[in-house]
Amino acid sequence: MTRHTPHRTEPATPLPRLTIAVTGATGTIGSRVAARLAPHHHVRAVTRDPEAAERRGVAGEKIRADFTDRRALRPALAGADALLLITSDPLRPDHDETLLRTAREQGVRHVVKLSALAVTDPGAQDLITRWQRRCEALVRDSGLPWTLLRPRAFMSKALDWIPSVRTEGVVSAVYGTSRNSCIDPDDIAAAAARVLTTPGHAGRSYALTGPQALSAREQTDLLARRLHRPLRFRELTCDQAWELWRRRYPEPIARAIAESARRQQAGAKEHVTDGIRQLLGREPAPFTDWAARHAPRFR
Numbered sequence: 452m453t454r455h456t457p458h459r460t461e462p463a464t465p466l467p468r469l470t471i472a473v474t475g476a477t478g479t480i481g482s483r484v485a486a487r488l489a490p491h492h493h494v495r496a497v498t499r500d501p502e503a504a505e506r507r508g509v510a511g512e513k514i515r516a517d518f519t520d521r522r523a524l525r526p527a528l529a530g531a532d533a534l535l536l537i538t539s540d541p542l543r544p545d546h547d548e549t550l551l552r553t554a555r556e557q558g559v560r561h562v563v564k565l566s567a568l569a570v571t572d573p574g575a576q577d578l579i580t581r582w583q584r585r586c587e588a589l590v591r592d593s594g595l596p597w598t599l600l601r602p603r604a605f606m607s608k609a610l611d612w613i614p615s616v617r618t619e620g621v622v623s624a625v626y627g628t629s630r631n632s633c634i635d636p637d638d639i640a641a642a643a644a645r646v647l648t649t650p651g652h653a654g655r656s657y658a659l660t661g662p663q664a665l666s667a668r669e670q671t672d673l674l675a676r677r678l679h680r681p682l683r684f685r686e687l688t689c690d691q692a693w694e695l696w697r698r699r700y701p702e703p704i705a706r707a708i709a710e711s712a713r714r715q716q717a718g719a720k721e722h723v724t725d726g727i728r729q730l731l732g733r734e735p736a737p738f739t740d741w742a743a744r745h746a747p748r749f750r
C-alpha cells in the first residue's frame with residue numbers, strides 16, 4: 452500500500468469556509484470572483500435576475516435584490532464574513548449608501564470595495580471619479596472594517612472592438628497614442644478573492660494596474676499579431692468619439708468619459724503599480740495573455 456505524503460506547501464488544516472456576499476455578481480469582476488470563491492466558500496451572488504444569472508452559469512447562491520431594496524438585500528448580507536461591494540451607476544450614489552447601511556445592520560465583518568485608481572489623481576474631477584471618491588468615503592465612515600481595490604481600466608474594454616475587427620479588420624479609438632496601464636480583469640478578481648478570504652487587509656487600499664502602459668494603437672498591433680491578420684487603427688476625432696459615447700450613455704456619463712480620455716491624453720494613466728505583486732506574489736498578466744485568451748471572440 453502506498454502512503455500519501457502531503458506536499459510541503461499543503462496547509463495543515465483546511466481553510467475555513469467563509470460566507471461571502473458579492474454584489475454586481477453577474478458583471479465583469481463579480482462573476483469572476485464568484486467563480487473563484489464558490490468551490491471553497493459559500494458565495495451569495497446578488498443579482499436582479501437570478502434566472503438569467505443561472506443560465507449564464509454565474510457561480511454561487513443567487514439572491515434576488517436591487518441595490519435600492521434593503522429588505523431584499525438583508526438575506527444576502529446577514530452575518531456575511533465579507534462583502535465585495537461593486538456598484539456601477541455614478542448617477543445613483545444612494546446604491547452604496549443603502550448597501551453599506553444594510554451591511555452594518557446585518558453584521559457584515561469586512562467590506563471590500565471595488566473603486567477606481569483615478570480617485571488618487573487630484574486632477575481627476577469628472578463625475579465618475581467624484582462618485583467613486585464619495586463611495587470610498589462612505590465605506591471608510593461605515594464603521595465596518597474595509598479594504599479598497601483601485602484598478603486602472605480593464606483590458607476587457609477591448610471587447611468593444613469585436614464587431615469592427617470582425618467585419619472590417621479595424622480598431623477605432625480617440626487619442627490613439629495615449630497610454631493606459633490597463634489590467635486583466637482576472638487579476639483584479641484574483642486580488643479581490645485574496646483580500647476577501649485572508650486576514651491583514653483591513654484599512655488598506657491597493658492600486659492595481661497591468662505590467663505596462665499601452666496605447667490603443669499598440670494594443671491593435673498586439674491583437675493583430677495574436678490573430679495572425681493585419682488590423683488597421685483608425686483615430687477618431689473628438690466629435691466622433693463624443694457621438695459614440697452619447698449614443699451609449701446619458702450625457703453626464705459621456706461628459707465624464709470625455710474628461711477621463713483627455714486626462715489619459717495628458718499622460719495621467721501611464722503609471723504602473725505593484726498592487727498585484729503585493730497581493731498575489733507574482734507579476735500582473737500582460738495584454739498579450741489577455742489577447743491570447745480572447746482571440747477566438749475576435750475571429
Ligand SMILES: NC(=O)c1ccc[n+]([C@@H]2O[C@H](COP(=O)([O-])OP(=O)(O)OC[C@H]3O[C@@H](n4cnc5c(N)ncnc54)[C@H](OP(=O)(O)O)[C@@H]3O)[C@@H](O)[C@H]2O)c1
Pocket residue numbers: 474475476477478479480481497498499500504516517518519537538539540565566567568583602603604605608
Ligand atoms: N471598466 C473599467 O475599466 C473600470 C476601471 C476601474 C474601475 N471600474 C469600476 O468597476 C465597477 C464596475 O465593475 P464591473 O465592470 O465588474 O461591473 P459591471 O460588469 O458593469 O456589472 C455590474 C453589475 O451590477 C448589477 N447591478 C447594476 N445595477 C443594479 C441594481 N440597481 N441592483 C442590483 N444590481 C445591480 C448588474 O447585475 P444584474 O443585472 O444581474 O442585476 C451588473 O451585472 C464600477 O464601480 C467601475 O467604476 C471599472
